[in-house]
Structures are given as C-alpha cells and as structure tokens.
Amino acid sequence: PRKMSREPYDEVIDRSKCVNLMFAVPAPSGKDPKDHAKDIYMQDYLGCTAGVRGCSDFLFVPGTNDCHLFLLRTEETIDDVLNSYGSVVDLQGNVLMKETLVGKNRKFEGAAWLSGFAHFPGEVHQP
Numbered sequence: 378p379r380k381m382s383r384e385p386y387d388e389v390i391d392r393s394k395c396v397n398l399m400f401a402v403p404a405p406s407g408k409d410p411k412d413h414a415k416d417i418y419m420q421d422y423l424g425c426t427a428g429v430r431g432c433s434d435f436l437f438v439p440g441t442n443d444c445h446l447f448l449l450r451t452e453e454t455i456d457d458v459l460n461s462y463g464s465v466v467d468l469q470g471n472v473l474m475k476e477t478l479v480g481k482n483r484k485f486e487g488a489a490w491l492s493g494f495a496h497f498p499g500e501v502h503q504p
Contacts, residue, residue, distance in 0.1 A: 389455060401468065429454050430462060434487045444468055449488045461485040
C-alpha cells in the first residue's frame with residue numbers, strides 16, 4: 378500500500394503517511410489457509426523517505442525468476458511537489474538499483490514491460 382492510517386482521511390496529514398512494507402504470501406497448497414499464517418512475510422523496503430514516498434506499483438523484472446521487483450514510488454508533498462521514482466529490490470528487500478527519479482512533476486501510477494525491442498536475459502526468442 379502507498380499510504381496507511383487508522384485515522385479518518387485528512388488531505389494534509391495523510392500526505393506524510395506513506396508506508397513502505399513488502400508482503401509475501403505463499404501460493405495455495407491445498408492446506409488450511411490458517412497453516413500459512415506463519416509463512417506470511419512482511420518487511421520494510423528502501424526505508425521511509427520522510428513519509429512522502431509510497432509504492433504506486435511494482436512488477437517482477439523479466440529473466441529474474443520472479444526474484445527481483447521494479448518498484449515505482451510516488452512522492453507528493455503538501456507543497457505540491459510531485460515526482461515518481463523507480464528502483465529495483467530483491468525479495469529480501471536488498472536494494473539492487475537505488476531510487477532514481479523517473480518523472481519530475483509527474484505522477485506515474487503504473488508500470489509495464491514492453492517486449493519486442495530487445496531480449497531480456499534468459500528470455501527465449503520467438504520468431
């Protein structure tokens with residue numbers, strides 16, 4: 378989630394309530410879902426940047442066996458600063474590519490990989 382609060386929404390206060398938590402839940406195995414509770418994994422990633430950047434989207438990086446994630450984070454401040462940042466982390470939250478400004482005065486809410494321009498490592502070429 379990009380923002381998290383147990384209080385009613387307040388436009389001013391909520392601008393600094395960004396959350397940076399990563400959740401991982403195992404795939405269903407036919408067992409009772411209660412048996413998976415101990416397998417749910419939650420941790421911080423990238424640290425919190427003064428509470429103003431939260432994750433807008435993420436996607437797995439092709440060719441990494443779903444082990445690396447591209448994160449898109451949005452920064453919105455009470456001063457109307459609006460920027461988007463991209464970074465790459467692994468499933469343990471280790472930073473593989475530090476946060477980089479990808480949109481100044483832009484709010485990107487989603488990301489997608491486009492194919493056909495080049496091959497990703499490990500990708501099989503289909504003519």
